[in-house]
Amino acid sequence: MTIARARSLSSRQLSGPPQLLDREEYIEQAYFYRTLRERLDQAASTQELIVSIKQEILSTTKLPMALDFMAAELRLTGGFATAMARLSHYFTPFQSFVIQEAEKEDGRFDFRIALEILQKEAEYRVHGASPQGVFLYQFETLCRSRLGYDQGLTAMAGDPVFDENWREWIYTVRRQVGLVDIADLIFSRSEYYRQLYGDPGKPILFGEKEGKIAAANRRKDPLYLFSALARHLGYPSVPRPRHEESPMKTILLLNQKIQRLETRVKLLEEELRGGINLERFYKSAEESGRSGHRS
Numbered sequence: 020m021t022i023a024r025a026r027s028l029s030s031r032q033l034s035g036p037p038q039l040l041d042r043e044e045y046i047e048q049a050y051f052y053r054t055l056r057e058r059l060d061q062a063a064s065t066q067e068l069i070v071s072i073k074q075e076i077l078s079t080t081k082l083p084m085a086l087d088f089m090a091a092e093l094r095l096t097g098g099f100a101t102a103m104a105r106l107s108h109y110f111t112p113f114q115s116f117v118i119q120e121a122e123k124e125d126g127r128f129d130f131r132i133a134l135e136i137l138q139k140e141a142e143y144r145v146h147g148a149s150p151q152g153v154f155l156y157q158f159e160t161l162c163r164s165r166l167g168y169d170q171g172l173t174a175m176a177g178d179p180v181f182d183e184n185w186r187e188w189i190y191t192v193r194r195q196v197g198l199v200d201i202a203d204l205i206f207s208r209s210e211y212y213r214q215l216y217g218d219p220g221k222p223i224l225f226g227e228k229e230g231k232i233a234a235a236n237r238r239k240d241p242l243y244l245f246s247a248l249a250r251h252l253g254y255p256s257v258p259r260p261r262h263e264e265s266p267m268k269t270i271l272l273l274n275q276k277i278q279r280l281e282t283r284v285k286l287l288e289e290e291l292r293g294g295i296n297l298e299r300f301y302k303s304a305e306e307s308g309r310s311g312h313r314s
Contacts, residue, residue: 037111037179040081044109045144047082050075052138056131064278066093085109095286097279098122112177113157114140120166124276128164135258136160143255151225152254153180154189158201159245159257168196184222201241205233228252 073086092102100119121133161171172193211230236244
């Protein structure tokens with residue numbers, strides 16, 4: 020069995036263009052991100068934690084299938100951002116991007132913060148997320164965590180919560196970020212701008228209150244803008260990166276890197292001995308059927 024065929028069999032039901040999910044899916048996603056983050060300090064690998072948490076997830080949702088594939092990807096590569104990217108029908112491009120940045124070797128973006136960011140976004144979607152709120156939350160994530168605007172905004176544009184007008188504007192922001200204040204970009208597409216200067220000739224994406232807050236925060240640090248929007252309009256606030264260092268955190272980071280290196284060395288050794296046996300990474304169709312029946 021080739022790698023491509025094995026992965027195709029595992030991800031077939033969750034691949035395709037991104038789609039908005041049912042409320043129950045976001046509830047279970049938020050629970051998964053929170054529980055995984057809280058249990059990372061346990062003496063267990065991330066793969067073992069995912070398999071364990073899977074037993075707690077509602078079997079009526081699609082998340083258990085996604086977790087199966089993520090656990091297999093961890094065995095194969097030592098990370099699961101690629102698994103999330105392949106499950107494009109279930110996870111948004113922005114979710115995959117955040118985990119990808121957290122799994123980078125330099126370790127500048129804390130994996131726990133990444134999980135907390137995705138947890139809070141899922142919780143916001145549970146209560147009915149608006150395109151305005153999702154954009155502001157995700158853009159603030161890029162600012163606070165110092166992630167790449169180019170890749171980050173491209174990932175944001177792929178979120179199914181945005182229609183074609185939103186996607187066109189997000190790509191405009193990607194081209195102009197750093198040259199034009201984000202407050203100006205929001206203000207120029209707000210109802211408040213239309214009240215002051217007439218129809219801007221392009222679709223209005225933000226309301227009067229967003230426009231007023233953006234106008235009041237022009238030429239200021241964009242983090243002040245996000246803070247004001249959260250205070251006045253109840254938009255979710257992004258978890259702030261924690262810079263404290265501790266011996267335990269250093270040990271855990273080293274342990275994660277050692278696990279990834281061990282996985283890669285084992286795969287190289289198997290390849291030298293004549294090929295990688297992929298059978299152990301994936302359940303057979305019969306096993307999957309019995310497991311689904313028990314659930």
